[in-house]
Amino acid sequence: MGSLNIENVKKAFGPVEVLKGINLEVTDGEFVVFVGPSGCGKSTLLRVIAGLEDSTSGRVVIDGADVSATPPAKRGIAMVFQTYALYPHLTVKNNMGLGLKQAGTPAAEIDRRIGIASSMLSLEPYLARRPAELSGGQRQRVAIGRAVVREPKLFLFDEPLSNLDAALRVNTRLEIAQLHRRLKATMIYVTHDQVEAMTLADKIVVLNAGKIEQIGGPMELYNSPANEFVAGFIGSPKMNFVDGARLGETAKTIGVRPEHLTVDAKSGAWKGTVVHAEHLGADTNLYLDCEKAGLITVRIFGVYNAEPGATLYATPDPARTYRFGADGKVLK
Amino acid sequence: MSTATSSLPRTIGAHAVLLTYTVIALFPVIIVIMNSFKSRAGIFGAPLAPPTPKTFDLIGYTTVIGQGDFIHYFQNSLVVTVASLFFVLLFGAMAAFALSEYRFRGNSLMGLYLALGIMIPIRLATVAILQLMVTSGLVNTLTALILVYTAQGLPLAVFILSEFMKQVSDDLKNAGRIDGLSEYTIFFRLVLPLVRPSMATVAVFTMIPIWNDLWFPLILAPSEETKTVTLGAQLFLGQFVTNWNAILAALSLAIMPVLILYVIFSRQLIRGITSGAVK
Numbered sequence: 001m002g003s004l005n006i007e008n009v010k011k012a013f014g015p016v017e018v019l020k021g022i023n024l025e026v027t028d029g030e031f032v033v034f035v036g037p038s039g040c041g042k043s044t045l046l047r048v049i050a051g052l053e054d055s056t057s058g059r060v061v062i063d064g065a066d067v068s069a070t071p072p073a074k075r076g077i078a079m080v081f082q083t084y085a086l087y088p089h090l091t092v093k094n095n096m097g098l099g100l101k102q103a104g105t106p107a108a109e110i111d112r113r114i115g116i117a118s119s120m121l122s123l124e125p126y127l128a129r130r131p132a133e134l135s136g137g138q139r140q141r142v143a144i145g146r147a148v149v150r151e152p153k154l155f156l157f158d159e160p161l162s163n164l165d166a167a168l169r170v171n172t173r174l175e176i177a178q179l180h181r182r183l184k185a186t187m188i189y190v191t192h193d194q195v196e197a198m199t200l201a202d203k204i205v206v207l208n209a210g211k212i213e214q215i216g217g218p219m220e221l222y223n224s225p226a227n228e229f230v231a232g233f234i235g236s237p238k239m240n241f242v243d244g245a246r247l248g249e250t251a252k253t254i255g256v257r258p259e260h261l262t263v264d265a266k267s268g269a270w271k272g273t274v275v276h277a278e279h280l281g282a283d284t285n286l287y288l289d290c291e292k293a294g295l296i297t298v299r300i301f302g303v304y305n306a307e308p309g310a311t312l313y314a315t316p317d318p319a320r321t322y323r324f325g326a327d328g329k330v331l332k
Numbered sequence: 333m334s335t336a337t338s339s340l341p342r343t344i345g346a347h348a349v350l351l352t353y354t355v356i357a358l359f360p361v362i363i364v365i366m367n368s369f370k371s372r373a374g375i376f377g378a379p380l381a382p383p384t385p386k387t388f389d390l391i392g393y394t395t396v397i398g399q400g401d402f403i404h405y406f407q408n409s410l411v412v413t414v415a416s417l418f419f420v421l422l423f424g425a426m427a428a429f430a431l432s433e434y435r436f437r438g439n440s441l442m443g444l445y446l447a448l449g450i451m452i453p454i455r456l457a458t459v460a461i462l463q464l465m466v467t468s469g470l471v472n473t474l475t476a477l478i479l480v481y482t483a484q485g486l487p488l489a490v491f492i493l494s495e496f497m498k499q500v501s502d503d504l505k506n507a508g509r510i511d512g513l514s515e516y517t518i519f520f521r522l523v524l525p526l527v528r529p530s531m532a533t534v535a536v537f538t539m540i541p542i543w544n545d546l547w548f549p550l551i552l553a554p555s556e557e558t559k560t561v562t563l564g565a566q567l568f569l570g571q572f573v574t575n576w577n578a579i580l581a582a583l584s585l586a587i588m589p590v591l592i593l594y595v596i597f598s599r600q601l602i603r604g605i606t607s608g609a610v611k
Contacts, residue, residue, distance in 0.1 A: 052506050073512030085503035089525055099511035146507075158503075 002028040002063065002153045002186035004049065009058030011044055018044050019055070020210040026188065026203075031180050033189045035197040035233070036207035042190045043158060045207070049188065050156055051075050063153055073102070075154075078147035082159040084139045086131040086146075092118075093127040096146045110149075117148040120182070121175070137168045144179070157189040161196060173199060194234055198222075206230050228328040231255050237285060240296040244323070247292060251323035251331055258285065258299035260320040263306075268313025272296070274306045288314055361587070368392050368580035375576055392581030395568075401556065402582070405564035410589060412474055412560060413542050416481035420538050421531055423482070424489025425497075429519050431490070432497040433505070443494065449487030454480070455547060465552055472555040480548050485538040492537075496530040497523065532597040539597075543590045561586045 004026040011019040018041045026032050034042040047053040049060055051072035060068050067075045078099075086095050093114055100110045118124050121141045131139055140160060147155055157176070161169045177200055180187055191197055197204050198218045206213040206221065206229070214226040218234075225231035231239050237258045244251040262268070263286065272290030284304040289295050298314055306312060323331040366382050367375045374387025381387075396402050431443045454461075461480060462471075470476040500523050508518040524531070549563040565582040568575040 047506075050506075050510065052509060072506075072510045077510065079507070079510050081503035081507060083501055083503045085501060085507035087504075087507075087522065089521070098513075102512035146511075 004063075004154060004186065004188070005059075005061040006045075006049070007059040007061065009045070009048055009055045009060065011041070011048060011053065012056045018210050019048070022058070022210075022212060024205060024212070024215070026186060028186055029184050031187045031189065031200060031202045032205060033191060033197040033201035033203070034205050034207055035191055035194055036213075037233070038192060040207040041210040042192075042207050046079075046156055046158055046188065046190050049154070050077055050079055073099075076152050077154045077156055078150040078152040079156040079158065080140075080143050080147050080160045082162050084131070084136075084143045084163070086139060086142055088131055091128055091130055092123060092134070092142050092145075095131070095142055096149050099146070099150050113149040113151070114145075117145040120148065120179070121145050136164055137172060140164060140172060141175070144176070148179070148183070153186065155185055155187040157187065159191055160189075161191070161193075176200065194236065198234070204234075206233060208233075224330075225322070226330060228253060228255065228324045228330075231322055231324075231330075237297045237299060239322075240293070241324075242293040242296070246294075249323070252326045253324040253328075255322040255324060256316040257320065258297040259301075260317040261296070261298045261314045262317070263288075263298055263300065263304075263312045263314050265310075265312060268315040270296070270314045270316075272312060272314060274308050274310045274312060276308060277304075277306050279303065286312070288312060290314065364580055365584050365587075368577070368584040370577075372577055375580075389577070392577030392579075393585075395575065395578040396581045396585065399567070399578075401559070402561075402564060402585075405559050405561045406585075406589070408474060408558055409543060409560040409562070409586075412477045412481065413539055413590075413593075415474075415478045416485060416542050417535055417539055419478070419482040420485035420489050421535060424486050424534065425493050425524060425527070425531065426519070427486075427490045428493035428497050429523060431494045443490075447487055447491045449483075450491060454484045458547070458551060462551060470552075472553050472558050474553065474558055476552045477548055477558075477560075480552065481542045481545075485542070488537060489534045492534050493527065493530060496527045500526050535597045536594060539593055540590060543586075 004024075006022055006024040009019055009022045010017070022045060034045060036042050044053060048055045051060075051067065051070060055068065058068075059066055062075060062077070087098065090098065096114050096117060097110045100113065114127075118127060121144060123138070123141055123145055126134060126138060126142070131142070134142065140163075144160070160176070161172055164172060173196060176187075176189075180200075189196075189200060201218055203215060204218055204221055205215050208229050214221060214230045221230055221234045225234060228241065232241065232255075235257055239255045239257050240261075242254045242256070244254050247254055270288075270290040270293045272288035272293070275287040275289050275295065277287070278285040281303070283302065284300045284306075286298040286300065286304070286306055287295065288298060293314075296314065325331050363380070367379060369383045369390065369392075370387045371389035371391065374381075374383065374389065377387070383389075427446060431439060431446070465471050465476045470479070504522055504526075505518050508522050513521070544562060545560075546562045546566075549558075549560045553559070554563065561582065565579055565586070568578040568582065
């Protein structure tokens with residue numbers, strides 16, 4: 001139970017084509033993250049899976065059944081929204097139970113499931129409260145609880161952490177990861193934050209302008225990106241891209257991640273001046289304006305003291321340098 | 333009030349302007365109410381003076397209540413106002429929901445068509461409306477008035493409510509759809525409570541012109557059975573002799589129900605139950 005197949009799904013709003021033919025296979029129990037910049041179609045794709053938007057063409061198959069014409073409530077899915085979307089007039093308990101009540105589940109069964117979900121998310125003390133009386137983090141836990149009690153085939157998360165502050169975001173991320181481990185359910189998660197994607201996913205789907213750029217595990221995307229877009233999107237700070245011609249290379253663009261550059265005060269491949277240094281404690285980000293390579297970022301582990309204006313030499317690790325052709329694809 | 337954003341002269345200035353406006357706005361109402369408690373001689377002798385023991389007289393009120401049918405007129409006005417209000421809010425909110433929620437061909441054209449009524453006074457069509465009511469046998473019924481007032485109130489209601497409905501979070505409606513709520517349940521249980529303040533605004537804007545209207549009761553329902561308060565008060569307005577005591581008393585009484593309705597709705601305007609739904 002809980003597999004998902006998307007076959008050549010297209011979606012257009014009037015003349016604007018938002019999804020340009022998406023094919024995707026998700027096996028049971030997988031945690032799949034859709035990631036991409038704003039407007040890449042990732043939320044629209046999630047809405048098509050949920051049935052909140054009809055696709056212009058193509059099929060959505062959940063658990064072997066074509067659900068393209070099935071209303072959202074009958075698809076066996078549950079969704080967690082960015083803005084929580086709790087019912088303001090209902091208590092936490094009724095918020096979680098409403099979907100089951102609509103489906104005609106017996107009251108005892110509803111109570112049992114709410115009991116399990118609320119202990120899992122430590123929501124017991126708040127069951128009688130209304131959403132207005134809860135903090136942001138608690139509200140999002142209620143929204144997750146509302147999804148859990150439905151025992152769906154498929155969990156859909158639409159940027160669930162974007163409205164939380166940084167500390168809470170890390171906590172809730174951890175809770176979602178634990179939830180996935182405990183329920184072993186299939187989850188689809190949309191985010192624009194590549195850190196969330198890297199930390200949570202079994203499989204990442206990178207979307208750009210309505211098309212899938214690459215599908216793969218987090219380390220696969222990091223170590224062997226298929227093209228310039230994925231290389232630039234995955235990893236923080238962003239990969240440095242240098243014009244191949246300026247370095248006398250045949251490739252159109254040379255890419256090297258900030259952490260795969262070493263610096264030396266005396267000699268190296270690229271001579272440059274320090275523009276700015278960011279000291280983060282565990283590591284230091286240096287911005288170097290290089291004669292050959294232009295403005296690049298170098299990430300050094302640990303503390304490194306460099307004053308703006310100082311001259312440094314940066315050297316890329318040749319084994320971890322990527323070469324991209326004129327079409328943006330990586331050259332083997 | 334924080335001292336950073338206000339200075340004493342500015343506060344005084346603002347209050348002076350507001351108080352002046354309040355006095356100007358309330359002046360006619362106060363004069364009407366004051367004079368309704370005075371004898372005829374008192375009204376004409378010193379119209380601006382408050383009632384003194386010498387000029388105090390309840391003759392106006394006794395005339396109005398003694399005239400018998402005035403309670404009935406009140407009932408008519410109340411039935412017409414409340415029924416029209418109910419239909420304006422119900423149909424207006426439903427149309428606004430459809431316009432703001434569903435994408436369909438001609439959506440914006442339909443919105444424009446529904447809002448057009450704001451710019452065209454319904455009274456221009458009086459003759460046609462009268463013909464319509466005569467052929468359908470609705471002359472001298474309250475139904476005729478309710479139908480006309482519903483039509484009159486809808487354009488503004490649709491216009492204002494659709495703006496507010498657009499602001500209701502899509503996520504909330506979608507959460508309802510995933511939980512298996514019908515579109516009607518989503519509309520009545522999720523969306524309407526969230527737009528309640530704007531419903532109250534529309535209710536106030538719709539209610540007052542209906543309550544005060546003289547034109548349509550005079551033309552469509554002038555019979556004794558269906559007279560409204562404003563039409564009933566004309567009884568005391570003769571060509572040669574006008575019973576000012578009775579008119580002023582009738583007007584003062586007519587203010588009361590609409591004031592009560594206003595107080596009820598304005599409480600809704602202030603109450604904010606929307607927090608906590610989203611964000």
